[in-house]
Amino acid sequence: MVPKEQELTATQGAPAALLNGLAILECFSQAQPTLSVTEISNQVGLHKSTISRVLQGLAKAGYLIREESSGKYQLGLGVLSLAAPLLANLDPRLAARSYLEKLNEDTEETAALALWNGESAIVVDQIASPHQVKHTASIGTQYRLWNSSSVRSILANLPRPLVNDLVSEGKIISPEGTKDTSALVEELEAILASGYAVNDGNTTPEEFGVAAPIFDTQGKILGSIVVSAPRNRVEYQKKRELLIRSAVEAAKGITARLGKSSEN
Secondary structure (H helix, E strand, C coil): CCCCCCCCCCCCCHHHHHHHHHHHHCCCCCCCCEECHHHHHHHHCCCHHHHHHHHHHHHHCCCEEECCCCCCEEECHHHHHHHHHHHHCCCHHHHHHHHHHHHHHHHCCEEEEEEECCCCEEEEEEECCCCCCCCCCCCCCEECECCCHHHHHHHCCCCHHHHHHHHHCCCCECHHHCCCCHHHHHHHHHHHHHCCEEEECCCCCCEEEEEEEEECCCCCEEEEEEEEEEHHHHHHCCCHHHHHHHHHHHHHHHHHHCCCCCCC
16 A cells, blocks of 8 residues: 655656655555545645646546536546456455365364355355364355354344344254244344354364454455364364454455455
8 A cells, every 4th residue: 555644756757756646545445435636635645746647647548537616626537447356356265266175284173265246145155174073064065054164154244123124034944943033132232242153062072163254345244254063173183263363354455455454
């Protein structure tokens, strides 16, 4: 990122113009989609005459649009054309692959990516544990059980009325088949606060799993990153905290790669 709040004219010629242009483009955000010359000048730290000159060039190139009524500027379609090659590669599976590999390497347990389809969490990628005894799932496996860590990590980030509908309609299978989510909301709130969900023998007595949510650039829940292992190995090797920390770090890395700032 080009640094803000500092004078960028120390570098002369074309490099300065390039840096100035990038600094100006970075001023625009979801919170501030339109900006005046003065507002941009205050953010970047450049004189308004310099700002005006660069703005005119960016508008001519299609990277900015000037609103005739207010004189303010907003991003143009030229920016989208620059981003197109990057956006084409923002497949969650591609974004997650290196993080899955690191999660598997750091924990020596099975790492998987599960994406949300609106009714279930579907395993779309997985790297199995190198141990002979391990927990794995076939690609395409759908999880609908409330007790699944992947499902709860996703539900915690959905609107509560939607969660209630999913449970009451039987699309998500709650513990003991209850249709009342009021008793389950506290659990979701705790998961939302911690940033991860744990399956400590909840689905099968032998399994321990941790899931952390991943989001798209708009902050919408996409799915979760999951690390799973035999419970007895987790207990014997005291790996619980390692699995939790590693899963959360992987999820944050994937979310950042997909374009969502941790500050959003």
